[in-house]
Amino acid sequence: MSSFENILVGNGITKRFGGMTAVSNVSFDLRKGEILGLIGPNGAGKTTLFNCVSGFLKADEGTFTFEGKVINRFNPDKICHLGLGRTFQAAKNFPDMSMRENVRMGALFGQRDMTYAEAERLTDETIAFVGLEKYAGVAVPDMPLAMQKRIEVARALATKPKVIMLDEMMAGLNPAEVSEAMDLVRKVRDSGITVLMIEHVMKAIMSICDRIIVLHHGELIAEGPPQEIANNPHVIEVYLGGEV
Numbered sequence: 001m002s003s004f005e006n007i008l009v010g011n012g013i014t015k016r017f018g019g020m021t022a023v024s025n026v027s028f029d030l031r032k033g034e035i036l037g038l039i040g041p042n043g044a045g046k047t048t049l050f051n052c053v054s055g056f057l058k059a060d061e062g063t064f065t066f067e068g069k070v071i072n073r074f075n076p077d078k079i080c081h082l083g084l085g086r087t088f089q090a091a092k093n094f095p096d097m098s099m100r101e102n103v104r105m106g107a108l109f110g111q112r113d114m115t116y117a118e119a120e121r122l123t124d125e126t127i128a129f130v131g132l133e134k135y136a137g138v139a140v141p142d143m144p145l146a147m148q149k150r151i152e153v154a155r156a157l158a159t160k161p162k163v164i165m166l167d168e169m170m171a172g173l174n175p176a177e178v179s180e181a182m183d184l185v186r187k188v189r190d191s192g193i194t195v196l197m198i199e200h201v202m203k204a205i206m207s208i209c210d211r212i213i214v215l216h217h218g219e220l221i222a223e224g225p226p227q228e229i230a231n232n233p234h235v236i237e238v239y240l241g242g243e244v
Contacts, residue, residue, distance in 0.1 A: 006030065008163055009065045011063050012027055012061060013027070013059050014059060015048050015049075015059050016060050021218055023052065024217075026049060032194055033189070034211065035195040035197065036194075036210065036211050037197055037205045037213070038196065038198045038215065039200070039214050040215035040239060044215040044216050045215050045217075046215055047198065053196075054084065055079040080109070080159055083160070085163070085165070086156060086164065087169060091145075092152065093152060099132060100123060103127055123158060129187070131184075135147055145173065146173050149169055157193070162193065162194065165195075165196045170201045171200060185208055197209070211224060212224065214232075222235050
């Protein structure tokens with residue numbers, strides 16, 4: 001992976017909530033074209049770090065650099081327009097809209113100069129890419145969890161991101177659905193989109209990630225390829241246990 005350039009860099013990121021430090025002096029790099037996993041126990045600061053990257057929270061200290069541009073004071077809409085898309089822990093779809101309307105919203109929001117006809121074409125392409133065609137006529141609240149999560153991925157992809165951040169995309173899925181989600185993440189990366197993903201499903205993380213970073217109590221405690229992380233005594237002690 002050493003030949004890849006860094007597309008996103010976090011340097012000394014700290015985020016506090018009152019007297020609690022949720023993320024403490026975390027530095028990391030995301031290399032163009034890779035799948036980078038972010039793991040750690042519940043409360044480790046993973047989603048807080050995601051929220052700081054995407055502009056939903058402002059870091060108290062440190063900087064994020066995306067394609068060489070410092071972005072940590074930008075609002076979420078500007079960060080999205082630069083090419084950084086995301087999903088959320090719990091699927092945040094619009095229940096009163098159809099699946100197609102949910103995806104179209106991503107297309108229209110992500111590209112400022114896109115015409116409605118162009119957004120329609122992009123919506124069709126994205127729905128096909130994630131395999132949602134057969135759900136076109138199904139009301140969003142009636143769709144199974146795996147498909148709800150896939151809609152959210154599709155909406156993020158419709159913004160035409162260069163980087164997509166996936167927050168526990170596989171949580172709550174059965175083994176067959178996890179396998180399908182893993183295939184989709186690989187497909188996203190193979191299409192030219194860099195992936196940063198939070199995940200607790202160790203089968204997925206160890207199978208598809210090029211590198212993994214580990215947070216514990218808001219601090220970065222390990223970084224490296226999956227096998228190295230799986231054999232790291234500190235990571236095993238605080239998080240993996242007998243899972244790997």
